[in-house]
Amino acid sequence: MSRSREGDKAVTSVDVVIVGAGFAGLSAAERLVSMGKSVRVVEGRDRVGGRSLTGEVAGVKVDLGATWVSRRHTAIRGLADRVGCTTTDQFAQGRNILWMAGKRRTYSGTIPKVSxxxxxxxxxxxxxxxxxxxxxxxxxxxxxxxxxxxxxxxxxxxxxxxxxxxxxxxxxxxxxxxxxxxxxxxxxxxxxxxxxxxxxxxxxxxDVEGGQQQERYLQTTHEVAKRLADRLGDCVALGSPVRRIVQDGAGITVHTDAQTIAASYAIVTAAPAHRADIAFEPALPETAEGLVRVWRMGVLSKAFVAYDTPFWRAAGLSGEAVTDTGTVFITFDVSADSAGPGILMAFCDPRVFDGFSPDLRRRHVIAQLVDLYGEQAASPIDYLDHCWGSEPFAPGGPNPAVAPKATVAYGKALTEPHGRVHWAGTETAGEWAGCMNGAVLTGQRSAERIGVLLSSESRQEALR
Ligand SMILES: Cc1cc2nc3c(=O)[nH]c(=O)nc-3n(C[C@H](O)[C@H](O)[C@H](O)COP(=O)(O)OP(=O)(O)OC[C@H]3O[C@@H](n4cnc5c(N)ncnc54)[C@H](O)[C@@H]3O)c2cc1C
Incomplete structure (x- = not known):
C-alpha cells in the first residue's frame, strides 16, 4: 500500500479497494491478503460487521442482527473457527407456544399443533x-x-x-x-x-434442529467480524462512506470524503439498494441502475427482554412462540445460562413497532410476553431493542423485499462486473444467499476472481 496527498485528500494506492466491512468485504480482504495483494476496506459506518451487531442486555451480549448458523454453513463456521469464536445450540427443549386468532396453544416441533x-x-x-x-x-x-x-x-x-x-x-x-x-x-x-x-x-x-437456527455464537456474530477486522489491521477504514467510483481502462479511483484510493479493481459489497448512494463514472448500465432502484431492502426489528431466570423452562416451555397478534410475531430463548439471566428475543413487525416511542415499544413487547408466558414476564430486569429500518447508514435487512417482476428484470445485474468494479455481498450469492454464509462465500469468490485477473495483468506487464 502506498500513500501520497491530492489537495486536502490522502491518496492511497492498493491492488483492490473493497467497499463495505461486513462479512463479504472482510472475507474478500482476508482472501486477497492471503494471496499477497494489498487492499483497503472502506466502510461507511463507524463499525465493522454490517448487518451483524452486538448489544448488551442484563450484562449478556446478544445479536441485534445476524444470529444463527446451520451445520451446513461451513464458510462462516470456518471463518469463526479461525478467529476463535464458538457456537452454542439454540435452546429448543420443551413445548412451543402458538397464539393465533386469540387462542393460546402449545406444541412441539416446527409445525404448530392446529386443527x-x-x-x-x-x-x-x-x-x-x-x-x-x-x-x-x-x-x-x-x-x-x-x-x-x-x-x-x-x-x-x-x-x-x-x-x-x-x-x-x-x-x-x-x-x-x-x-x-x-x-x-x-x-x-x-x-x-x-x-x-x-x-x-x-x-x-x-428448522432449529438440523436447520438454519441450530446454533448461535457464544461471543456473538459481530465479534467474529471484529476479530477478523482486527487481524486485517489498519487497511480497514471506518466512517468512510464511498461517494464516487471512477474508472478508466487502466484502473479505478474510489472517493470518500477524506480519501482518494487508486486501485486496479474494486469489490462493492453494499446491498443492491445501497449501491444507489455511490456515483459510478462511467454510469452503471441500465439493468444495473434498475436493480439499485427497485431492489429495496426489507425491514425487521428485534427486542430482547431479560429476566432473573429463564422461568419458562421450568414450565416446560422452549421460549419459542409464534403469534399473529400485536407487533411481536416470534420469540426465541437466547439465555446465556440456565441459571440466568433468562433472555427472550422477539422479532417485531417494524411497520407498527418502529413508529412507537422507545417506552411504548418496551411496553408493547412486555405486554405480549405476558400474554404468551404469563405474569412472570411482567417483571423484566432489562430490555433492549433495535430497529434495522432506522439505521442512519445502509438501513434495512435482513434481505431485500423484491417486488414481482423485478427479479427477472434485474437479477442478472447482481453479479455482472461493471468494468473493474466487481460485486459481492450475500445478495450476489447462489447457494446461501441471504445469510452470513453466503456473504463469506461471495467475498472469497470475488477475491479469487480478482486474484486471477491481477496475476494475468502482471504477466502481460512483464512480457511488455
Ligand atoms: C435482523 C437480522 C437478522 C438476521 N439473522 C441472520 C441469521 O440468523 N443468520 C444469518 O446467517 N444471517 C442473518 N441475517 C443476515 C446477515 O446479517 C447478512 O446476510 C450478512 O450479514 C450480510 O453480509 P454482507 O457483507 O453481504 O452485507 P452487509 O453486512 O450489509 O455489509 C455491507 C457493508 O457495506 C457498507 N456500505 C454500504 N454502502 C456503503 C458505501 N457507500 N460506502 C462504504 N460502505 C458502505 C454497509 O455499511 C455494510 O457494513 C440477519 C440480518 C438482520 C438484519
Whole structure:
C-alpha cells in the first residue's frame, strides 16, 4: 500500500479497494491478503460487521442482527473457527407456544399443533412450495424454466391461488417477515423461491434442529467480524462512506470524503439498494441502475427482554412462540445460562413497532410476553431493542423485499462486473444467499476472481 496527498485528500494506492466491512468485504480482504495483494476496506459506518451487531442486555451480549448458523454453513463456521469464536445450540427443549386468532396453544416441533385440517393444509402448501423451489436455478433464478410466470405474482397471491387456510397463511407470513422483512403480498414468488432454494429448502430454512437456527455464537456474530477486522489491521477504514467510483481502462479511483484510493479493481459489497448512494463514472448500465432502484431492502426489528431466570423452562416451555397478534410475531430463548439471566428475543413487525416511542415499544413487547408466558414476564430486569429500518447508514435487512417482476428484470445485474468494479455481498450469492454464509462465500469468490485477473495483468506487464 502506498500513500501520497491530492489537495486536502490522502491518496492511497492498493491492488483492490473493497467497499463495505461486513462479512463479504472482510472475507474478500482476508482472501486477497492471503494471496499477497494489498487492499483497503472502506466502510461507511463507524463499525465493522454490517448487518451483524452486538448489544448488551442484563450484562449478556446478544445479536441485534445476524444470529444463527446451520451445520451446513461451513464458510462462516470456518471463518469463526479461525478467529476463535464458538457456537452454542439454540435452546429448543420443551413445548412451543402458538397464539393465533386469540387462542393460546402449545406444541412441539416446527409445525404448530392446529386443527387436523389446518395441519393437512400446511403440509399441502409446503409440499407445493418445495416442488416449485426444486425448479429454481440456484445461480440464476431469473433463468429458471418458469421464471417469468413465477415472478409475475407475489408470494401472497400464490398463497391465494393455493387457497391456503388462515393458519398456513399466518405461518408463511412469519416466514416472510423474518426472511424478507415484509409480508407475503410484498415479495415476488420467484424471489421467495430463490431464497428458500438458497437456504437449503423449506425445512432447512425453518428448522432449529438440523436447520438454519441450530446454533448461535457464544461471543456473538459481530465479534467474529471484529476479530477478523482486527487481524486485517489498519487497511480497514471506518466512517468512510464511498461517494464516487471512477474508472478508466487502466484502473479505478474510489472517493470518500477524506480519501482518494487508486486501485486496479474494486469489490462493492453494499446491498443492491445501497449501491444507489455511490456515483459510478462511467454510469452503471441500465439493468444495473434498475436493480439499485427497485431492489429495496426489507425491514425487521428485534427486542430482547431479560429476566432473573429463564422461568419458562421450568414450565416446560422452549421460549419459542409464534403469534399473529400485536407487533411481536416470534420469540426465541437466547439465555446465556440456565441459571440466568433468562433472555427472550422477539422479532417485531417494524411497520407498527418502529413508529412507537422507545417506552411504548418496551411496553408493547412486555405486554405480549405476558400474554404468551404469563405474569412472570411482567417483571423484566432489562430490555433492549433495535430497529434495522432506522439505521442512519445502509438501513434495512435482513434481505431485500423484491417486488414481482423485478427479479427477472434485474437479477442478472447482481453479479455482472461493471468494468473493474466487481460485486459481492450475500445478495450476489447462489447457494446461501441471504445469510452470513453466503456473504463469506461471495467475498472469497470475488477475491479469487480478482486474484486471477491481477496475476494475468502482471504477466502481460512483464512480457511488455
Ligand atoms: C435482523 C437480522 C437478522 C438476521 N439473522 C441472520 C441469521 O440468523 N443468520 C444469518 O446467517 N444471517 C442473518 N441475517 C443476515 C446477515 O446479517 C447478512 O446476510 C450478512 O450479514 C450480510 O453480509 P454482507 O457483507 O453481504 O452485507 P452487509 O453486512 O450489509 O455489509 C455491507 C457493508 O457495506 C457498507 N456500505 C454500504 N454502502 C456503503 C458505501 N457507500 N460506502 C462504504 N460502505 C458502505 C454497509 O455499511 C455494510 O457494513 C440477519 C440480518 C438482520 C438484519
Amino acid at each position: 387436523p385440517l389446518a395441519l393437512v393444509d400446511m403440509a399441502r402448501v409446503q409440499s407445493a412450495l418445495a416442488k416449485l423451489v426444486s425448479t429454481i436455478d440456484i445461480d440464476a433464478a431469473w433463468e429458471s424454466p418458469r421464471a417469468n410466470e413465477l415472478d409475475a405474482i407475489s408470494f401472497g397471491q400464490w398463497l391465494d391461488q393455493k387457497h391456503a387456510m388462515s393458519a398456513t397463511r399466518a405461518l408463511m407470513t412469519v416466514v416472510s417477515k423474518v426472511q424478507w422483512g415484509c409480508t407475503p403480498g410484498d415479495v415476488s414468488l420467484l424471489h421467495a423461491l430463490r431464497y428458500i432454494r438458497a437456504a437449503g429448502g423449506v425445512d432447512h430454512m425453518l
